[in-house]
Amino acid sequence: MxxxxxxxxxxxLPPLGMAPAAFLRDYWQKRPVLLRQAFPDFRAPLAPEDLAxxxxxxxxxxxLVRHDRARDAWSVAHGPFEESLFPGLPDHDWTLLVQDVDxxxxxxxxxxxxxxxxxxxxxxxxxxxxxxxxxxxxxHLDQYDxxxxxxxxxxxxxxxxxxxxxxxxxxxxxLRLLKAFTxxxxxxxxxxxxxxxxxxxxxxxxxxxxxLTFSVGMxxxxxxxxxxxxxxxxxxxLPEDDRYADPDLAPAARGGEIDAxxxxxxxxxxxxxxxxxxxVAEWFGRFITRYxxxxxxxxxxxxxxxxxxxxxxxxxxxxxxxxxxxxxFGAGGDGARLFANGESLPCPAALAVALSGRGPLDQAWxxxxxxxxxELVRDLVGRGLLLPEAP
Numbered sequence: 001m002x003x004x005x006x007x008x009x010x011x012x013l014p015p016l017g018m019a020p021a022a023f024l025r026d027y028w029q030k031r032p033v034l035l036r037q038a039f040p041d042f043r044a045p046l047a048p049e050d051l052a053x054x055x056x057x058x059x060x061x062x063x064l065v066r067h068d069r070a071r072d073a074w075s076v077a078h079g080p081f082e083e084s085l086f087p088g089l090p091d092h093d094w095t096l097l098v099q100d101v102d103x104x105x106x107x108x109x110x111x112x113x114x115x116x117x118x119x120x121x122x123x124x125x126x127x128x129x130x131x132x133x134x135x136x137x138x139x140h141l142d143q144y145d146x147x148x149x150x151x152x153x154x155x156x157x158x159x160x161x162x163x164x165x166x167x168x169x170x171x172x173x174x175l176r177l178l179k180a181f182t183x184x185x186x187x188x189x190x191x192x193x194x195x196x197x198x199x200x201x202x203x204x205x206x207x208x209x210x211x212l213t214f215s216v217g218m219x220x221x222x223x224x225x226x227x228x229x230x231x232x233x234x235x236x237x238l239p240e241d242d243r244y245a246d247p248d249l250a251p252a253a254r255g256g257e258i259d260a261x262x263x264x265x266x267x268x269x270x271x272x273x274x275x276x277x278x279x280v281a282e283w284f285g286r287f288i289t290r291y292x293x294x295x296x297x298x299x300x301x302x303x304x305x306x307x308x309x310x311x312x313x314x315x316x317x318x319x320x321x322x323x324x325x326x327x328x329f330g331a332g333g334d335g336a337r338l339f340a341n342g343e344s345l346p347c348p349a350a351l352a353v354a355l356s357g358r359g360p361l362d363q364a365w366x367x368x369x370x371x372x373x374x375e376l377v378r379d380l381v382g383r384g385l386l387l388p389e390a391p
Contacts, residue, residue, distance in 0.1 A: 004031065006161075006185065011037035015194060020117035029145060032159055032201055034187055035194045039114075042192035044151040044212050045107035048130045051212070052086050054098055054105075055079045059295055061099040065137050065175065069093060074138060074173040095135040095207070100294040102126040103323035108214070113358065115147070115216060120356060121288050121328040124219040131155070131207035139181035139204035141167065144220035146197050150189040153211020157195055158183035160202040167202070178202055221291050229287050230280075234272050244269045281330045282337065282344060289326040290342030297324050297341060303382025306374050309366070316391035318360040319377070325385040327356040338376075340385050348373055355380070360389075 010017030055062035062079030329352035338347035
């Protein structure tokens with residue numbers, strides 16, 4: 001079977017230049033691909049000045065990376081920043097990065113819609129970076145899938161697909177930069193071009209002009225994170241008297257020895273017994289909807305009565321998901337389990353599908369709900385996860 005191309009024109013079938021099934025089969029977590037004109041005639045949903053203003057907000061996750069080329073020295077400063085900082089920056093060799101911009105700006109959030117072929121719970125955030133000419137964050141690799149969409153300006157990207165490429169990090173900088181990087185491919189991205197990179201692929205981007213880059217990142221918890229969380233949940237349910245036991249103990253030949261029989265008993269004690277898919281699904285739904293949540297959702301003082309929601313929606317209003325809310329669901333039988341920011345709630349399947357979607361929820365949708373479903377929606381409004389918006 002021929003190797004799929006590493007560069008293609010996506011303008012005829014944006015954003016992937018192919019059917020989603022073909023992209024997932026040939027590229028997803030397998031190989032990188034440069035998608036020319038994945039977003040034809042792309043216009044950035046925010047300006048560099050907007051990004052700088054956001055970087056000054058108290059709750060924004062912002063970094064400023066500067067590079068001294070003469071000494072190959074890197075410095076990182078963390079926001080929030082003072083507005084007076086930006087006019088004094090040089091005209092080269094620095095990058096401003098702000099994570100979770102989709103939680104702050106609805107136009108940036110709209111960039112996620114073309115990626116709906118991926119499970120919603122896998123989509124993490126849109127990070128936006130502005131780089132002055134020469135700006136970069138150095139050669140590095142990420143442990144998650146990322147789509148790098150080029151906005152205004154141009155950026156040179158270099159990648160390495162060498163399976164033997166070194167992955168050791170420098171120990172003289174705060175950033176996790178590669179000690180050595182030898183590219184196998186190099187491109188200059190224009191506005192609307194997009195580069196997909198699977199996890200663990202070395203890459204290096206440098207701004208040729210003042211430019212914006214929109215990075216759509218995936219949520220990818222490590223096995224260690226998942227194991228710790230799952231085992232903690234299992235351990236919390238174990239009674240205090242469930243302990244290591246050795247009723248079959250034989251006389252010790254050597255008092256200090258941990259023998260093979262003891263190790264077999266240890267392994268038996270450590271066996272979680274977690275073989276029920278429903279139990280794992282329940283845990284994972286709660287885990288993944290609270291994993292790397294951008295911020296806290298503050299609930300209102302009291303949940304509104306159903307009648308109040310009815311008035312808002314009947315008058316042309318709608319319900320919107322809180323920017324920090326994460327919804328997912330697991331189907332089972334006639335109903336479903338709705339997972340919302342780490343909580344698990346029984347929910348009709350059709351309602352779970354709607355709540356886990358992207359668009360606003362309107363009067364027509366509300367009118368079709370039965371009484372228990374309306375009470376569940378009211379509960380989610382009371383938790384602050386759904387926000388009523390008057391017309």
